[in-house]
Amino acid sequence: MHELSIAMSIVELAEEEAERRSVHIDAVHLKLGALSGVVKEALLSCYEMACEGTPLQGSRLIIDEVPVIIFCPSCQAQRPLNSLQLFCCPECGTPCSEIVQGKELEVVALEINECAPNLA
């Protein structure tokens, strides 16, 4: 259960951006890969806790879940992975170890309001 420390890092990162740009943050948009090792539900409840007493209190965390995409060496193509329990090409069955996407843990955007900076 490391979601709280992840949530705190997200808040810290967003807070820095808010300060730098003198804006109010209404929401934080996050890309969360299926292989990031972070659980969406746990992160959402930890986010609320991490925001408490910070300028981000009351802001929303909007999570975009990113599925795993692998590269199949036989098809020479990117394919979506059907199951985390079986890393093989859904088309031809070749085992695939090259991960193209799915490890993301990234703040991609902020919903801001320029007239009302967050007050601590």
Add this chain to the structure above:
Amino acid sequence: MRPEPRLIEVRKNVLKQNDVVARSLRDRFHAAGVFVVSLVSSPGSGKTAFLEKTLTLLRPNYRVAALVGDLATENDALRLARSQAPVKQITTGTLCHLEAAMVQNALEQSALEEKKWNLGQLDFLFIENVGNLVCPSSYDLGEDLRLVLISVTEGEDKPLKYPTIFNSADVAIVTKLDLAAAVDFDWQAAYANIQAVRPGMPVFKLSAKTSEGMDDYMQFLATRLRELRPASLEAIL
């Protein structure tokens, strides 16, 4: 009038801070020519026994040291010290995993001590993570090689239950092989499950107690050290 909210692009990795520290550690390790191996597993899978055996077997021919992470107690460091190798405990308190900054702090502390560690005088550094198959997967520690351990007593389907950590590791070690018959351990099934979640992953099966299978693993480590060294020696020359 309250203006409409606006979306601004940021694109920042949440674990960037850890990744930056991990990268600087990796550069430092490579400049010093030390090969760094980390160990992850669930609690009780035999990390410490396996590491104690590894240190004992390597010590006659190589200069080795170990950092060991636990929530509390120095018990593991005391056990590992029996190998006569220099060992440092990292106590994480309530934190369920090691982060790169903790490794960095431990190395800096050791530099202040009387018998300080000089990375340039080490061949292998081992980092034993906190027993946990979930959280350590997200944190790069600057290691060259991440080992994931499963003991025969845990069941053959461990890789299927924890695919993320297996996917973040480079090598799987099946431990407590001396107990395999007692628990009807199915090696073929375990191997197939590891390959299903991480195709091509090298797997060693061994017993730290009887030393069965340790030779192959020792040779593997020696080969990896030789592969690391030419590049770093060239840098010096």
